[in-house]
Amino acid sequence: MNTEGPAANDGLHLIPFRGLRYVPERVGSLAAVTSPPYDVVVRPDGLHHLESADPHNIVRLILPQANSTGDRNQKAADTLARWLTEGILAADPEPALYVYEQRQGDLLQRGVIGALALSEPSEGVVLPHEDVMPDIVADRAALMRTTAANLEPLLLTYRSMGNPTGATAVIERTVLRSPLLETTTEDGFSHRLWSVTDPADLAEIRSDLSERQALIADGHHRWATYLRLRAEHPTPGPWNYGLVLLIDTARYPLRVRAIHRVLNRLPASEALAAVGGSFRARRLDVPLPQALEALGKAAAEGNAFLLAGDGAFHLLDRPDPELLSRTVRADRPEAWRTLDATVLHSTLLDHIWRIPDTPEYIAYIHDTEAAVTQAERRGGTAVLMHPVPEDVVRDLAREGVTMPRKSTSFGPKPATGLVLRSLRLD
Incomplete structure (x- = not known):
């Protein structure tokens, strides 16, 4: 060699x-x-x-x-x-x-x-x-x-x-x-x-x-x-x-593709109650494919997440701008600050749900159906994500800016x- x-x-x-x-x-x-x-x-x-x-x-x-x-x-x-x-x-x-x-x-x-x-x-x-x-x-x-x-x-x-x-x-x-x-x-x-x-x-x-x-x-x-x-x-x-x-x-x-999160110790009902009016929350009584389609449409307009775990799907979108300004770091590029993964970790996990990013509390699951199944089995909450375009990933990397871990799945x-x-x- x-x-x-x-x-x-x-x-x-x-x-x-x-x-x-x-x-x-x-x-x-x-x-x-x-x-x-x-x-x-x-x-x-x-x-x-x-x-x-x-x-x-x-x-x-x-x-x-x-x-x-x-x-x-x-x-x-x-x-x-x-x-x-x-x-x-x-x-x-x-x-x-x-x-x-x-x-x-x-x-x-x-x-x-x-x-x-x-x-x-x-x-x-x-x-x-x-x-x-x-x-x-x-x-x-x-x-x-x-x-x-x-x-x-x-x-x-x-x-x-x-x-x-x-x-x-x-x-x-x-x-x-x-x-x-x-x-x-x-x-x-x-x-x-x-x-x-x-x-x-x-x-x-x-x-x-x-x-x-x-x-x-x-x-x-x-x-x-x-x-x-x-x-x-x-x-x-x-x-x-x-x-x-x-x-x-x-x-x-x-x-x-996106990598989803399963919050092992947070039931979906408690997750939704904690969000309150910080995001718009809508219950979707539809199968998973249609729920993901709704997530994609919402994500095209801003930060959006799909919660599961209680037998239904709940679409979170339109976060409170003032809340984002208080919880998301201001010393990063706009493309980083507006990432769903950034808002999830900075605003929802750290500020609203107060969940530590450790395996005991959060599992990272690539397969969508598996994430929903595990959340329901454990009495937790699945947070389903929309994928980040490759060009955004590459541009941030060239700027030397790293995304929250497990933000993408190529x-x-x-x-x-x-x-x-x-x-x-x-």
């Missing part, structure tokens, strides 16, 4: 690595051993479902189960070592970049997976757009440190001029070949993976990306984890790089388990 880092102010520096991949003959199916990213797995139902899908499902590495944090991380490291010894996982024979394709109906996403040189936000090469929680970073760092592996790629985006040149040209030539693997997961997405080892192709990708700037679409906590672990290993080496999937959204636009997200990176091999 070339451990020479990029020069200051360079663009993206993506290098090949020896991917760890499941040996198809040793598992029931590739689909059965994959998982969504660790923070998308709905627990406990989704976790149990994945664990029972196959004894070698990747969830046993990304979300190991034991009585203590140390035991969980050691269990993941021991499991990874055992799977390598038993030939469940094996390293590819030579370093490669990997072209990755996801397809579902008319939706097509292609990108390249590799080990990306790490950079601080101040360097302007990789831009975060969301805040992170220190306890989650500490948890992910402990797992990564113990396993010495990048178990799932982050999702990063960049924008070319949209022409099939550089990395995109290599991708579109590569997909004409037979893939290393292909599978279809239960969500209906087909996945294909190819290796790129030809020196000319690698040089073409390297030259193209050296002029690019990337936005973190998914994986802010894992990126912060990479940076923490790099600081612990100052000598140039494998800890100076992190596993990423890079997507050119000029060629393959991503979907941007997708489709890469399936976890198709290719891993061992730092011991690098």
